[in-house]
Amino acid sequence: MALGTFLALTVAYAQDAAKPQRIVSLDLCTDQILIGLVERRRIAAVTHLAADSAVSATPERAKGLPITHGVAEDVLRYDPDLVLVGPFGVSATVDLLKRLNKNVVLVPQAPDLDGVRASMRAVAAAVGEKDKGEAVIADFDRRLAAVPKPARAGTVSALIYQVGGTVSGPGSLADATLRAAGFHNMAMDYRLTRGGQAPLESLVARPPDLLVLSSGIGEYRTALADNLRHPALQALRRSRVSLELPWQLWLCGTPEVAGAVEVLAAARVAIEARSR
Amino acid sequence: MTAAGADTRMPPSMLLGVLAAVTAASFVLSLLVGPSGFGFGPAGEAGTLIFWEIRLPRAVLGALAGAALGLAGAALQGYLRNPLAEPGLIGVSGGAALGAVLAIHLGLSQAVALALPVGGLAGAAAAMLAVVSLAGMQGGAVTLILAGLAVSAICTALISLALNLSQNPFASVEMVFWLMGSLADRSLTQVWLAAPLILVGLALLLSVGRALDALTLGEDAARSLGVDLSRTRLAIVAGTTLAVGAATAVTGVIGFVGLLVPHVLRPLVGHRPGLLLPVSMLGGATFLLIADVGLRLAQPAVELRIGVLTALIGAPFFVWLVLRTRGELTP
Incomplete structure (x- = not known):
């Protein structure tokens, strides 16, 4: 033996x-x-x-x-x-x-x-x-194949909003993650075709169905994180569906991306059920 | 100034009235402009939120920061009798940014919110004292600018060191925020933190008007007119520190406003540095509000930085000023 x-x-x-x-x-x-x-x-x-x-x-x-x-x-x-x-x-x-x-x-x-x-x-x-x-x-x-598909793709919108108001636009892995979960990326509606900083005012005026924030970011001591503590964002989070997702899941192109897609798709299914 | 020039000048009360009206109009305009469209925001709850929590703090901070920078520039130029004196150029803004960065990255501002503006004005005070002790209160224009350059360089280096050591993934973006200030997405929280200190600073700086007028006759004459020079100096140092330090702690460094505004407005007041103080305060507020409106109109979807715009306007003006005063500056 x-x-x-x-x-x-x-x-x-x-x-x-x-x-x-x-x-x-x-x-x-x-x-x-x-x-x-x-x-x-x-x-x-x-x-x-x-x-x-x-x-x-x-x-x-x-x-x-x-x-x-x-x-x-x-x-x-x-x-x-x-x-x-x-x-x-x-x-x-x-x-x-x-x-x-x-x-x-x-x-x-x-x-x-x-x-x-x-x-x-x-x-x-x-x-x-x-x-x-x-x-x-x-x-x-x-x-990825096991993730529930939307009845019609791109009818529910989401925005990934990060420290300093940075949002992920087309061409980024985060955008691909949103689309794989059946969302329309709201960054396009703010004319941020390649990502960038979204003014909070745009968010409040035309909020996405789902606001995706990164969890754990608050630990960082940085002036840029002020936007995440902004009263207008807090109000938005009370009135809309928001989700804190560990950004580690889509920061890199690793198999963990599938985990982000799963969490996002589950949120989309919940939003669709509510609006039905 | 020729006699004819003096005749066409407005009386001070009328000039101040007109400028106050222009500032008020700029303030209202700033409230009307934003990426969601012209007007007081969309109807309903979103509109209320946009007006009170986003546009109002932005307009108030723009007005206060502009007033602080314009007034501090006019006071420093008047007291130092130096055309190049300006909070940004002499390192006060850089010191304020360093103080604010330290307050944030040492976790002080998380423990006590007031630590942020206090850090800013402690940094501003340290920079101001360093520059004054390097160049002396009566040093020449070139000495002052060199001392300011040295202090600014030290502050910038220490800010990048602090951001490097903090190991946060946003360090390089944050560096840009501190060096090229921004009024974007500031909240009433920051207004409440900074506004009282800025207002005290503005009041202190406005109080030296009579002394600055008397100083145009020379120090001895000013003394014989009953001007307490050491008190004047204290008021200018403390006022600049409070106003610029607190403003910079929440907006980052917005350069050249204190240089540009007093120079542009000086022809309106002639050789009355005392009158130039309130005029530059209103002018600074108007300039920053209008510049901020311009930014939002030009590119509503992307936040350009106000500090970039003021530097783009101010730096060429600085070059022009250096060329114009080259004769006086050469030793």
């Missing part, structure tokens, strides 16, 4: 040898996909954000992993055989690592749900876990 386990482990290890074994991730989004795909011992370092519950969807899974601060010298300490970077990586650092012949893989930011699948496939291919990647994507698609 013990021998069998030993043999199985040895075989598994031999198969693993061809796969990257000391992976460093320099982007919050690749951190999260990586943690979901490979064994912890193959992760050399992730960013400090991966364990930050304010931005990471899976902070508890990143606890205890070594942390890199993303500058080339710090990355080299881990002698990585794979470096995962995102679009917000410092390009000077990435160039330097490439010049040093490090295996650097850039994973683009996911602008929509297809982008989420592409990100997961890119990471899975880089770490040599294609099958596991496809399994994760299949599960993601299953969850």
Whole structure:
């Protein structure tokens, strides 16, 4: 029995040898996909954000992993055989690592749900876990398919309203999440075709059916969060349906996006039932 | 000023009356303009909310901040007899922003709401004292501007340090808020916090009018006319600190208003720096209200920042002023 386990482990290890074994991730989004795909011992370092519950969807899974601060010298300490970077990586650092012949893989930011699948496939291919990647994507698609569809798409509106009055417009993952949940994104009605800052007055004059706020944002000490405490917004929240959603769910193109779609779709079903 | 110029000037009471009417009209105009359309907001509950909770605080803060900046600029220029003195340029606004940033990021303003404006005026006071001790109360124009530049640079560096250390994901956007102020989506809460301190500051600054008039005759003559110079100085420092510090704590740095407004209005009052004080106060309020109306009319769906607009108008004016006074400035 013990021998069998030993043999199985040895075989598994031999198969693993061809796969990257000391992976460093320099982007919050690749951190999260990586943690979901490979064994912890193959992760050399992730960013400090991966364990930050304010931005990471899976902070508890990143606890205890070594942390890199993303500058080339710090990355080299881990002698990585794979470096995962995102679009917000410092390009000077990435160039330097490439010049040093490090295996650097850039994973683009996911602008929509297809982008989420592409990100997961890119990471899975880089770490040599294609099958596991496809399994994760299949599960993601299953969850999305199970979400109740609206009778007529885009009749119920929603707005994602954040710190400083920032709203997510078309071309963002947040917008794709809203649409996947069967909503019309109200940002378009405020002429914010690419997102931006929505004046509170627009919100009050033409409120969305559902106001989506980010939970946990109030913890930040910032003057920009004043808009979330504004009496006009508080009044709006008393008179309209609003929802606090952890923004970690759609900040990155990870399988967690499906969770955001599920919560939003449930809110839409409740609004439809009320107006019927 | 030629005699003919003096003849065409309005009597002070009439000038102030006209300016007050223009300011009041700008205030009403500011209440009428917004992304939801011209008028006092849509009918019903939404309209009430828009008028009382969104447009009113915006107009009140615009008027108060503009008045504070215009009046402080006129008082500083009159007292320092320096055409370039202005709260933004001499670092007072930067100090106020730093004080407000510290109050927020150390969590003081969460514990006691009043910590925000108090932080702003503590920062303004510190910057003011630093500049005055660097340049001296009677230092030349160039020394004062250099001292102001140094203090502003230190304040900007410390603001970015505080925002960096706070590790909040919005730090870079917040930096823009503090450096390029905004009147957008401010609430009555902020008005109540800042307004009393701004009003006390305005009253203090208005009280030095007679002293500034006497000072045009020189310090000795002013003293013989019974002007208490140290009291005048205290009133100007405290008034600027209170008015600009409290305003900046809730709007961020709005530059160049204190430079532009007194210079544009000076021809209306001639060589009477005392009269220039109330004139610049009303002019500053009008300028900021109209600029804010312009922003909302030009691009109703996107919030442009008022500090960007005042800098776009004020900075070229500053260049022109430097060119005009170059002869006087060269040592």
